[in-house]
Each structure stands twice: as C-alpha cells, then as structure tokens.
Amino acid sequence: MIFGLIMSNKSNEEIFVIFEEISNSFKRENQYFDILFDSVSSVRIKKSLTEESISINAKKSGIVARTFIGSWKEFATQDVSELKNIEKKLPKVINKGEEINEFEAWKINKEIKPKINPSDIPIEEKIQKIRDFFNYLRKYDERIINPIIFYSESLMTRIFFNNEGCQLRQVLPRIRFFIQPVVKEGSTIDFDYFSTGGEKGFEIIEEILDNKLEQIAKNSLEMLKADTPPSGKFPIILDPDMAGLIAHESFGHGLEADQILRDRSYLKDKLNKKVASEICVICDSPNLKNELGSYFFDDEGIPAGKNILVEGGILKRFLHNRHTASLLNGIPKGNGRRESFAHPVYVRMTNTYFEPGDYDLDEMISEIKYGVMPTRGYFGMEDPLGGGMQCTSKKGYLIENGERTKLLKSITLSGPVLELLQNIDAISNDNLNLHGGTCGKGVEDFIPVTTGGSFIRVKNALISPG
Amino acid sequence: MNNEKVELIRKAIQSKNVEEYEIYLISQQIYETQFLKNQIESEREINDLEYIIRILSQRNIETGIGIVKGNSIDPKEIEKYINTCLLLAKNNSTSKYNFPEKKSISQISTVDQKLIKDPLRAKKEICEELITEINEYKDVTPTFGRFRIHIQKRFLNNSNGIDLDNLRTFFYLEFSLKTQEKGKLSEYWESEYIKEREHLNFNKRVEKWARISKDNLKAKPPKSKKQALVIFSPSLLKDAINPVVGFQALGKAFHEKVSKFNLNEKVASDNFTIIDNGLLEGGLLTNAWDGEGNAQQKNEIIENGIFKKRLFDQKYAILGDTISTGNGIRTENGSITNGNTNLQILPGDISLEEMISNVKEGYYIEKCSWLEPDEFSGSFGAEIRNGYFIKNGRFSNPIKGGNVSGNVLEMIKNCQFISKETEFSSNSLFPYIAFPNLTISF
Structure with missing residues (x-):
C-alpha cells in the first residue's frame, strides 16, 4: 500500500484502491466497517464598515474510519501516513457482524455542476461584486451605518467505502450569501437581513440586482419604526421561515431516532398517532434538487430518500441512521451526517418542511381580528424530551381587523409544540419556500440544512418580545 | 516546543522574499467517549492539524491581508498556498495593519500534564468516575452523554520576530439526566467546555443535575x-x-x-x-x-x-x-x-x-x-x-x-x-x- 502525505493530492482511483483494501481487511460477517474521505475547499469574503476579509481554505482533507463491535470505535486523522494505524486503532473481532443490519451495496460517482462555477470567476471579480453591494447600501441612506456582507462558497468531496461493497463519491458545491444592513437613528439600532444559498454557483450572486438591494435596504430602515410586539396568547400566522423553524427545531429533533434509543423524545410513543392537525404534511428529504441540505448519499453511505414524517396529522416515521435502523427496525433514508471527518455521525435532518396547503394567504389574514404574524425566522432551540418550543423571528406584523398593520420587532414563540401543531387551522397554497441555515446537535456539530413550507395559521399561540 | 512544520512553511515563505507574514499552526488530539444511557456507545480518537498563513501587502493608507488555511505539508502545496495568499493580499483592502512586534511575554501554564501523559487512561478514569456518580442516583436516569479531552498545541510565528507556542488541555462535557413519573418526563441537560479537572467536580455537578431534573417533574x-x-x-x-x-x-x-x-x-x-x-x-x-x-x-x-x-x-x-x-x-x-x-x-x-x-x-x-x-x-x-x-x-x-x-x-x-x-x-x-x-x- 502506498501512503502519501496528503490525501487531497491523490487521484480518486488511488483513494478507491486504498479504501477497498482497508475495508476488505474487516470481514463483514464479523463486524461492520466503513471509511470516509472528506475534503473541503472554500472561499469566504466579509465586508463591513471597518473590515474587509478574504480567506481561502485550500482543500482541507481528512479521513475517518469506524467499526461496530458492540459499541462504535472510530479513528479520524488528517494525516494519511496514519492510514496504516487504522488496523491498530480499530480492533478486529468475530461474530459482531449481525449487530448492525446489512444494507444493499451500491456505487455512485457524481458531481453537481453549477450553472456558473465559482472557481471560474476570478477572486478580483468576486471582491468587486461584494464592494459594489456594500457601496450601494452605504450610499442608499445615511442611516445605514454598516452594511455587513458575507459571501461563502465551498466545494465538498466525500468518498465512502464500507465492507458491504459500497463505493461512493460525491462532489457538492455550496454557496451562501448574506446581507445585513445595520441602521441607526438616534439611539435606535436595528437591522433586517437577506440570505440565500444552495448547491448552486455564482449565478445566485449575479441575480442580486439593484432593485433587490433597494428592498433589502428599505426592510432594514423600516425596522427603525418597528413597535414592540405584545406578550400573550394570540392567533398567529407563521411565514415559511418560521413554519420551517418549527418543523425542524421544535418538532424534527424529537424524531431523530437516536433520541428514541436514548428514551429522550416526547414523540417516542406517538408513532401512528395524531400529533398535528389533519391538514399537516411534514417531510424531511435530502434528495431535493440544489438545496443546502441535499446530497446523493449520507456519511454512512445510505442513498438520499424522502421521509414523510407526518401525513394527515399522523406521525408516520422517525429519522434513522444505520445504528438506530438496526435497533428499531427502521428504514434509513440518508440521515446519518457528520460536520466533517473530525466530527461524529449522528441522525440529522436535511431539508425539513411543511407541504403547502390549499388556503389563500389573504383569506387567512382576513379571518383574524387581532393577531400577530412573526416573519423572517431567526433562530430556534430544540427540546427533544420535553417537546417545548422556542422559535424567534427577526420581525413580524400586527394583524388588526383582518389586515396586516404595524411592523413589529423580534418575536419569540414558545409553548408545547404539539399544542401548536394541533392548533393549525390553515396552510397557504403558496409554493414551497425553503430557507438555508446550519443546524447543531445540541450546541455542536453544525451541518447545512434548509427549513420551510408555506404560510401557516395557528388558532392560539404564546408569543413575547424576542 | 519547536515545530518543524512551521519551520518548513516559514522557509517556503521567506524563499519568496515576502516581507510581512504570519504562520499560525494548531495541532490537536481529541479523545471522546459517547454514552447511550450509562453505557459506552462510541469511542473516538481524532488527530487534526491545520495552519493559517497571513501575508500583508502595505499601501499608503491601507493594508491588504491575504489569508489561506490548509493542512498539507507537501512543499508544492505550500508553495501554491503562498501564491494564493499573495494574490489575496494584493486584492484585499483594509485599514492600516501590521503584525505585532516581539515582546517579552510571561509563560502561563494551561496544561494538565496527567492528560498529556496518558490521555486514554485519563479519559477512562474520568468517565468511570462520572458514571459511578450518576449511578448513585436511583431516581434519575442518564439518557446520553459525551465527554472529551482536548489537547491543543499552538504555534505562532511572524516576520516581526514573534515565535510563540502553547500547549493547552481542556474538557467538553455534555449529559442529560431524566426523571420519569406517571408518564411525565423531565430532564436537566448540560453542555459545557471546562478548563480544569477540579472544575469537573462530578459530586456537586451530578447532584445539581439530578436535583433540577427531579424538581422539573413538578x-x-x-x-x-x-x-x-x-x-x-x-x-x-x-x-x-x-x-x-x-x-x-x-x-x-x-x-x-x-x-x-x-x-x-x-x-x-x-x-x-x-x-x-x-x-x-x-x-x-x-x-x-x-x-x-x-x-x-x-x-x-x-x-x-x-x-x-x-x-x-x-x-x-x-x-x-x-x-x-x-x-x-x-x-x-x-x-x-x-x-x-x-x-x-x-x-x-x-x-x-x-x-x-x-x-x-x-x-x-x-x-x-x-x-x-x-x-x-x-x-x-x-x-x-x-x-x-x-x-x-x-x-x-x-x-x-x-x-x-x-x-x-x-x-x-x-x-x-x-x-x-x-x-x-x-x-x-x-x-x-x-x-x-x-x-x-x-
């Protein structure tokens, strides 16, 4: 076996040969074994009033190998000369092969090609584009004191082999773009934000024209006049961002089957029971096209599929990785994910959303006498055991006598999530709208995801200023 | 400590007559045990290394800063990183900046030598201590947990003569204790980075987790x-x-x-x-x-x-x-x-x-x-x-x-x-x- 100093310099064929040899040295009938190569290169540009930062991550790579011998043993390294230590670090045993279910072996070698490959755009041009956005916003209104612009592109390669015969390679381009014009008037400082991203190329930056920037500027400036939201229980309408936050943070984390194994989910005994209003369909799917949470296979070599989690208000399934599927007799659909080779694999969500319904948004608003519409999902936190909910929006609107009226500052939504899901009485017929972000398992292990849906009306929910 | 990788990168930068540069290298070993309830679910060992090169390009009232991160120590790759960093420095434009000058900096110990000596043994001992403490509480059950030892070596070298190193150890602890009674559930879930072994203080820590978990049920x-x-x-x-x-x-x-x-x-x-x-x-x-x-x-x-x-x-x-x-x-x-x-x-x-x-x-x-x-x-x-x-x-x-x-x-x-x-x-x-x-x- 030939060992070089760095893995990213090796051809795919060389990596395939090395991985096959290592995988085959662990007999499947005795134990499950897999090995993953992870390489990421990225460009980040940040511009603000006092800062212009351009950094390149030049193809950082590493490998992680693991085996199951009653518990997992895992060894990760960025130094390929340590490949030879895998057999020393991971013990060989007999008769543990059946403790992890065997799944069908498959092969894939796929790269997503964006419309405009970011690596074809010279760095000077990218920087100039960011400076142009900055200058436009800076000049738009003197109350915009600091337009913060953040651009990030990455190219991730993952190669996965196991001792079941999986031989997989995928190359995924991801791009993210964020604008936050900070505005100030007197002592009031606030902002709104715009973000976009996906498994796409530089075209998403080219699509941001002056009229879009003007709207972003206006949205931030409007926040200077926003009112403090009321506290208490009101009818609410969630925008797709907020609906997605609830589907993911408050509901989805409780469906991750490692929480079921841990006896740490409020949904453990709810399978095939009613958990939401019958108009709700909630899904998680890594095989949507070009979304931030999409891929061909997960970090355990399972092909990306679609999980219909809730249908007609009934909880249909949990999210699985190889381990939980083996112990709970589940079918994994590609939810075993790692942040990088240096992070553990867990059951994770991907693109999580409410399917659109058949109501008209205007009609939904018109039926509310006094209520609130939190918009622009900002952050949320899971409570898998308790089923509690905290989702905070950056802004919102008051609804008075069937009309959207005053702009409101940040709003926090809380209470039992199942109560909220049962109280949904209308879902709009707008197209599915997904919003990219990152998700941690607790406070670590951040992975790209999207969340979304359409507009959702809840009869009664607890809100307070965020 | 001296680091031959920093030296390799430094020589490569100097060979290109770069006047203002900085190399920051961090290598770390991580040893983790994950628990499913009170049993070991997974044991992980991670060796990681990365370094960052920063190069400055001075102009009248501005400075261009190039930043490249990588982990290859192949001379050809290092040369590519340096060229990229020079290009970024040329194109970046930020307010005036220069690297700090060499100064006398006193040493502070940030390391637990016992962890350096035998991290796997230390991890095993600490995990056993934690689980023993948790098992003392019969009316609460652990659902999951993670315990990690981090050992980090950091090196900083710049063109103004700064040549610093540091060895540092710390822990990560995450645990959830659950209480269950008549179909009602409650938990206390803590996740925390902790610097010193004495701050782990499992006796006091687990008592608090258990008390809050039980109280939370009511x-x-x-x-x-x-x-x-x-x-x-x-x-x-x-x-x-x-x-x-x-x-x-x-x-x-x-x-x-x-x-x-x-x-x-x-x-x-x-x-x-x-x-x-x-x-x-x-x-x-x-x-x-x-x-x-x-x-x-x-x-x-x-x-x-x-x-x-x-x-x-x-x-x-x-x-x-x-x-x-x-x-x-x-x-x-x-x-x-x-x-x-x-x-x-x-x-x-x-x-x-x-x-x-x-x-x-x-x-x-x-x-x-x-x-x-x-x-x-x-x-x-x-x-x-x-x-x-x-x-x-x-x-x-x-x-x-x-x-x-x-x-x-x-x-x-x-x-x-x-x-x-x-x-x-x-x-x-x-x-x-x-x-x-x-x-x-x-």
Whole structure:
C-alpha cells in the first residue's frame, strides 16, 4: 500500500484502491466497517464598515474510519501516513457482524455542476461584486451605518467505502450569501437581513440586482419604526421561515431516532398517532434538487430518500441512521451526517418542511381580528424530551381587523409544540419556500440544512418580545 | 516546543522574499467517549492539524491581508498556498495593519500534564468516575452523554520576530439526566467546555443535575408578571452578558458606531464590575498571548458601574491610535476578530441563600432554551427551561415554560443583588444576580 502525505493530492482511483483494501481487511460477517474521505475547499469574503476579509481554505482533507463491535470505535486523522494505524486503532473481532443490519451495496460517482462555477470567476471579480453591494447600501441612506456582507462558497468531496461493497463519491458545491444592513437613528439600532444559498454557483450572486438591494435596504430602515410586539396568547400566522423553524427545531429533533434509543423524545410513543392537525404534511428529504441540505448519499453511505414524517396529522416515521435502523427496525433514508471527518455521525435532518396547503394567504389574514404574524425566522432551540418550543423571528406584523398593520420587532414563540401543531387551522397554497441555515446537535456539530413550507395559521399561540 | 512544520512553511515563505507574514499552526488530539444511557456507545480518537498563513501587502493608507488555511505539508502545496495568499493580499483592502512586534511575554501554564501523559487512561478514569456518580442516583436516569479531552498545541510565528507556542488541555462535557413519573418526563441537560479537572467536580455537578431534573417533574408554567424580579444563574448570566456587554466593550463596536458605552460614563449600577481577564486562573480562554501574539491582560471594562476601558485587537488599536489589549481572537477561517477572552463579574457580599430570602415574590432561572440577546439593543425573549418561583423568601415551586423577556443593557443598570458565590461557565466566572423589571409571560 502506498501512503502519501496528503490525501487531497491523490487521484480518486488511488483513494478507491486504498479504501477497498482497508475495508476488505474487516470481514463483514464479523463486524461492520466503513471509511470516509472528506475534503473541503472554500472561499469566504466579509465586508463591513471597518473590515474587509478574504480567506481561502485550500482543500482541507481528512479521513475517518469506524467499526461496530458492540459499541462504535472510530479513528479520524488528517494525516494519511496514519492510514496504516487504522488496523491498530480499530480492533478486529468475530461474530459482531449481525449487530448492525446489512444494507444493499451500491456505487455512485457524481458531481453537481453549477450553472456558473465559482472557481471560474476570478477572486478580483468576486471582491468587486461584494464592494459594489456594500457601496450601494452605504450610499442608499445615511442611516445605514454598516452594511455587513458575507459571501461563502465551498466545494465538498466525500468518498465512502464500507465492507458491504459500497463505493461512493460525491462532489457538492455550496454557496451562501448574506446581507445585513445595520441602521441607526438616534439611539435606535436595528437591522433586517437577506440570505440565500444552495448547491448552486455564482449565478445566485449575479441575480442580486439593484432593485433587490433597494428592498433589502428599505426592510432594514423600516425596522427603525418597528413597535414592540405584545406578550400573550394570540392567533398567529407563521411565514415559511418560521413554519420551517418549527418543523425542524421544535418538532424534527424529537424524531431523530437516536433520541428514541436514548428514551429522550416526547414523540417516542406517538408513532401512528395524531400529533398535528389533519391538514399537516411534514417531510424531511435530502434528495431535493440544489438545496443546502441535499446530497446523493449520507456519511454512512445510505442513498438520499424522502421521509414523510407526518401525513394527515399522523406521525408516520422517525429519522434513522444505520445504528438506530438496526435497533428499531427502521428504514434509513440518508440521515446519518457528520460536520466533517473530525466530527461524529449522528441522525440529522436535511431539508425539513411543511407541504403547502390549499388556503389563500389573504383569506387567512382576513379571518383574524387581532393577531400577530412573526416573519423572517431567526433562530430556534430544540427540546427533544420535553417537546417545548422556542422559535424567534427577526420581525413580524400586527394583524388588526383582518389586515396586516404595524411592523413589529423580534418575536419569540414558545409553548408545547404539539399544542401548536394541533392548533393549525390553515396552510397557504403558496409554493414551497425553503430557507438555508446550519443546524447543531445540541450546541455542536453544525451541518447545512434548509427549513420551510408555506404560510401557516395557528388558532392560539404564546408569543413575547424576542 | 519547536515545530518543524512551521519551520518548513516559514522557509517556503521567506524563499519568496515576502516581507510581512504570519504562520499560525494548531495541532490537536481529541479523545471522546459517547454514552447511550450509562453505557459506552462510541469511542473516538481524532488527530487534526491545520495552519493559517497571513501575508500583508502595505499601501499608503491601507493594508491588504491575504489569508489561506490548509493542512498539507507537501512543499508544492505550500508553495501554491503562498501564491494564493499573495494574490489575496494584493486584492484585499483594509485599514492600516501590521503584525505585532516581539515582546517579552510571561509563560502561563494551561496544561494538565496527567492528560498529556496518558490521555486514554485519563479519559477512562474520568468517565468511570462520572458514571459511578450518576449511578448513585436511583431516581434519575442518564439518557446520553459525551465527554472529551482536548489537547491543543499552538504555534505562532511572524516576520516581526514573534515565535510563540502553547500547549493547552481542556474538557467538553455534555449529559442529560431524566426523571420519569406517571408518564411525565423531565430532564436537566448540560453542555459545557471546562478548563480544569477540579472544575469537573462530578459530586456537586451530578447532584445539581439530578436535583433540577427531579424538581422539573413538578414544574408549573410561571405566573405572568411585568416588573418581575428574576435571579439569573451564572450560566444564564453568561448567555445574557457575553454577547451584549462583551460586544459593546469592543473597539470594533466603537468603530462601527454601534457601541452604547462611552468612556467614564455610568452604564451599570454601582455594585457591578466586569473584567475581561485573559489571565484568569482556570479560565477557558486563559493564555499568555492572543491570536495575533499580543499579551493577554486583565482589563477592567466596567468598574463600579463606570465604563472604563475598551478592548482592542491590533487592527482596532491601530484605528484608534492606541495599543492592543490582547483581544485578538483567531476565528475558524483564520482571520482575527476583536473579541472577549474570559469575562469575570466581581462577586457581591450576599449569599445566594440570603438573596433568595430577601425576595418576596420573584423567579430564579437556571436555564433558558436559548437566550441569544440582540448585541446592539440588548433585547431578548426566551423560553424558560428550568427555574423556580420564589415566594416569601424561598423556592415555592419549580417552573418550566413561558417566556422571560428584557434588555441586558437596562438590567445591568439595576443589579439588585449580587451573590458572593461565583461559578465558571465556559469562558465566564460569574455570580448569581437578581434583576428587577423583567417580564414573565405565559
């Protein structure tokens, strides 16, 4: 076996040969074994009033190998000369092969090609584009004191082999773009934000024209006049961002089957029971096209599929990785994910959303006498055991006598999530709208995801200023 | 310590006649055990290395900074990184910047030698100690947990003669203890970076987890109240103070015109003193030098309610015509940001027990789901995860659910009580503080 100093310099064929040899040295009938190569290169540009930062991550790579011998043993390294230590670090045993279910072996070698490959755009041009956005916003209104612009592109390669015969390679381009014009008037400082991203190329930056920037500027400036939201229980309408936050943070984390194994989910005994209003369909799917949470296979070599989690208000399934599927007799659909080779694999969500319904948004608003519409999902936190909910929006609107009226500052939504899901009485017929972000398992292990849906009306929910 | 990889990169940079450069290299070993209930679910060992090259291109009133991160030590790859870094430096345009000069920096020990000597054995011993302690409590059950030992070696070398190294150890601990009775469930879930082995203190820590988990089973939603008096635990206080007071004190906030703190003006109550202490004994971010190689210091930010000092990294110090306070923090992408080291609020003169006994009606909050205040305005609203309602000077009943909302910048102007007791929580050493004028809603 030939060992070089760095893995990213090796051809795919060389990596395939090395991985096959290592995988085959662990007999499947005795134990499950897999090995993953992870390489990421990225460009980040940040511009603000006092800062212009351009950094390149030049193809950082590493490998992680693991085996199951009653518990997992895992060894990760960025130094390929340590490949030879895998057999020393991971013990060989007999008769543990059946403790992890065997799944069908498959092969894939796929790269997503964006419309405009970011690596074809010279760095000077990218920087100039960011400076142009900055200058436009800076000049738009003197109350915009600091337009913060953040651009990030990455190219991730993952190669996965196991001792079941999986031989997989995928190359995924991801791009993210964020604008936050900070505005100030007197002592009031606030902002709104715009973000976009996906498994796409530089075209998403080219699509941001002056009229879009003007709207972003206006949205931030409007926040200077926003009112403090009321506290208490009101009818609410969630925008797709907020609906997605609830589907993911408050509901989805409780469906991750490692929480079921841990006896740490409020949904453990709810399978095939009613958990939401019958108009709700909630899904998680890594095989949507070009979304931030999409891929061909997960970090355990399972092909990306679609999980219909809730249908007609009934909880249909949990999210699985190889381990939980083996112990709970589940079918994994590609939810075993790692942040990088240096992070553990867990059951994770991907693109999580409410399917659109058949109501008209205007009609939904018109039926509310006094209520609130939190918009622009900002952050949320899971409570898998308790089923509690905290989702905070950056802004919102008051609804008075069937009309959207005053702009409101940040709003926090809380209470039992199942109560909220049962109280949904209308879902709009707008197209599915997904919003990219990152998700941690607790406070670590951040992975790209999207969340979304359409507009959702809840009869009664607890809100307070965020 | 010397590092042959740093030397290899340095020679490659010098061979290109680069005048101003910096190499920051970090290598780390991580040893982790994950638990499913009280059994080992997974054991992981990670060896990682990466380095960052920064190159400066000086122009009249500006500087271009190139930043490249990588982990290859192949000479050809290193050469490519340097060329890329030169290109970035040529195209970047930021305010005037130069690397710090070599200074005498005193050594601080940030390492637990026992962990270095045999990390796997140390991890096994500590995990056994933790599980033994947890198994003492028959009425609570662990659902999952993670324990990690981190060993980090860091090297910083620049063209101004700085040549520093540091060996550092710390822990990560995450555990959830659950209580179950008549179909009702509750848990206490903690995740924390911890610097010193003595701070693990499983005896006290697990007792607290178990007590709160059991109490939480009987928790009621809080009674809605405006102008409520609320006592914040040290870890909740960290979530409130660090993103707001920590941010407002930065040179970056001042130069971006978003700081509400003016020097020598009153911004907090007389009993409130907060220090950014880069030399704090047992502090998670304690080190002799910061991410750029400037000496970390003990800086009083607010003294008896008066804003005394801004915190600068090299860049904002140059902008403000002053000197760095050792607050240049290395970010994940290799750039430097102006940030906090360890924050320390000086204790008061009343015990937590006395503080509670002085409250006729109020709330004690141990944990919220995610406080996340707005750094500009200080406003927040968060769901209460673990807490107690205080009635006539004692805990009346546990509370869970409902929201607490308020404004951190207003809260610190009125610290009604500050406890004698202080506790570490990540990079903070804080007391318990009672604030009036918060809103509890349900």
